[in-house]
Amino acid sequence: MAVPAAASVRDANRYRPPRVTGLVDLLDEQVRERPYARALVVTGERVQLSYRALAALADEVAARLGGAGLGRGDAVGLICANSAEFVVALLGAARAGLVTAPLDPALPESQLSARLTALGARAALLDTSASGRGVVLPVPAWSLRVDVSVAGTAAVELEPGVCDRTQVQGAAGELSERDALVLFTAGTTDRAKMVPLTHANVAASLRTICATYELGPDDATVAVMPFFHGHGLFAALLSSLASGGCVLLPERGRFSAGTFWDDMQAVDATWFTAVPAVHEILLERSEREYPGPQAPPLKFVRSCSAPLNTATQRALERTFGAPLLSAYGMTESSHQATSEPLPQRGALRQGSVGRPTGVAVRVVDRGGRSCAAGVEGEVWVQGPTVARGYLADGDESARTFVDGWLRTGDLGALDEDGYLSLTGRIKNLINRGGEKISPEHVEDILAGCPGVAEAAVFAVPDAVYGQRVGAAVVVREPDGVEREEILRYCRDHLAAFEVPDRLELVTALPYTAKGGLDRKAVQARYAP
Structure with missing residues (x-):
């Protein structure tokens, strides 16, 4: 397909991988080199928040959490929408040496409580929408509020109590200050598994995502996917901040097809990432809502987290005038494991989820032997983004993580050029x-x-x-x-x-x- 001028080949010398070691120093490079550049665009008024202002808010939250009796390596829950509160709380907790577990704010109280208890969280940070529900949690629940003025000045409200230093319960005893996140896999409360990700896992993932799409300070996106899962957290939010780009957080902290293109225009977005269901919605509404020549020229569109059928992919590329790049990842690999490359970096192949990005990928038969090119088997992944196992679940860890390889449970095949095609889930x-x-x-x-x-x-x-x-x-x-x-x-x-x-x-x-x-x-x- 023809590539628009905005997506033409960049000067390779312009791309520079982010210098990050984890969540703790995620903002540091940008604060040093571009302190007043926009990091976030927030609220219904679409107010800009600079890297310097965002870092100051995170430091303030870190200081308050540190004074609440929390120790380095302690776990805290984070129950927020895609809001400024989420970003400030996540980075503030990291700077305080804490391990953060983002949770879906739409979960019923019983499931939130069960996950916090299983983790052994010391406390939970909530934004105003979550705290306004009046949920009763088994740990101290601290309300966090970020106020951003039209002028871009910001202040944070957080009054944490004091945590007692009783013996750590739950899975948190397996954590240390090397850990950055605990993400819950999709599933019911009794089936969801806890995945610990270190700062090194996070940094490796962000460097890989930024390199795959050559993200930099000129890029901007709209947060479509929720931050309590890896897709929205790693691919949209953290990779943008690591690379010096900008993320618009939609009003009320969730995707809205009705305001999506206005948001894209407001931030001069150069790309976005979503699941196929969202792409289908945007495509279905495109005749009425896609702004055509007034839309910001896109470098690429990304699809991940579920299979995208080829008919939809071709229709999206025709409508939006940009290549649609399919990617593949999972919570246990800190999100991305493979992706189609930018058009100037390689061929786009229909039905493929691309080549390995920062990891090794094998396709193996039932005996664990590597399959020949084109032969279907189970997809295994190994590399610096892969988690060490599951918390408090040694049996499942032993089944899923074998000699450093992650057994994904997905079926697929590698072609002779290393492109991966997925054919389904073994359990399905x-x-x-x-x-x-x-x-x-x-x-x-x-x-x-x-x-x-x-x-x-x-x-x-x-x-x-x-x-x-x-x-x-x-x-x-x-x-x-x-x-x-x-x-x-x-x-x-x-x-x-x-x-x-x-x-x-x-x-x-x-x-x-x-x-x-x-x-x-x-x-x-x-x-x-």
């Missing part, structure tokens, strides 16, 4: 009379059917075959495409055993807070 495979079927593959085919907006494929219990293939399909127009037309398309593009035996037309599909398809909810809703 449908076994229809011995035939193993990837739901993700069938979903990709369904999404290519004219008139289909999105699809979810699931296993239907069957007395004869064990499982059959079911599909829930969302169509773009209520009367646009019939069920039999979709099945005919499937018969033309799928093996006979892959064609859905049950197909339901639905108005919407359930999604997780992370933005991925909620397969458990799909199974419960449509499989019985």
Whole structure:
């Protein structure tokens, strides 16, 4: 595809990797060299907050937390939307030597309490929206507020109490001041795993992301994905701050399709990253809302955290006039493990999630032997971004982390040039009379059917075959495409055993807070 002038080849000498060792010194280079450059754009008035002002707020929070009896290596929860409070609390806690566990503020009180207890957090920091809910937590809950004036001056309100120094409970006993974050994997309270990431893990991830996309002080983005997961935290927020760029935090701290393009124009955004579900929304609304020539010229658009079908990818590139780069990552690898390169740095390959970025990637068979090029197997990842294991779960750590390799549970294949293509999740495979079927593959085919907006494929219990293939399909127009037309398309593009035996037309599909398809909810809703 043609690349717009704004995305043309940069002078390679202009790119300089960020000099960071973790969250503690994330802002230091920018404060020294560009103190008054904008770091964040916040509030409904889109007020700019400079690197110098942001660092001062973080230092103030660090001092107050240090005076509350918290020790270096202690864990604290962070329950905030994508707000200035989140950023200031995260960086302030890091500067105080604490380990921060971001939590989804939409979780019910029982799940927030269970995660804080399992972690052994000493306290929790809340922004005004979270504290206003009146949740009762098993640890001290301290309300944090950041006020930013139109002139760009800022002040922080935080009155922490004093933590007693009782013996550490929960998983926090496994942490030290080398650790920066504890992220919870997607899942219910009893299934979510705690992933400790060191400052070294964080720094390696940020250097890799910045290098992959050549991010620098001229770049800006809008925070689409939530910061309590790796996608929004590493790819949008921290990589932008490490590289000297700018992040606009939408009003009320969450993505809004209705204001997205206004936000992009307000910050002169050069890129953004999102899950496929968000890309689908933006594409569907583009005829009414995409500003066309008035839109900021984009260097690239990034997609991660779930498979993006090729039809949507091509449509997005045509609409936004920028290359769409698919990436692949997981919490246990500090987010990104592979990505398609910028067009001037390599070829874009449909259906691929790119080449390894800062890590080694293997595809192995069931015996742990490396597969030949083009042969499907489990994807394994090794490198400086990979976590050491899970907290308080030695058995699961032993199964997932093997001789320094992370067993991702994803199925895929590497081609001769090292590009990775994903074919599904091992645990999602449908076994229809011995035939193993990837739901993700069938979903990709369904999404290519004219008139289909999105699809979810699931296993239907069957007395004869064990499982059959079911599909829930969302169509773009209520009367646009019939069920039999979709099945005919499937018969033309799928093996006979892959064609859905049950197909339901639905108005919407359930999604997780992370933005991925909620397969458990799909199974419960449509499989019985």
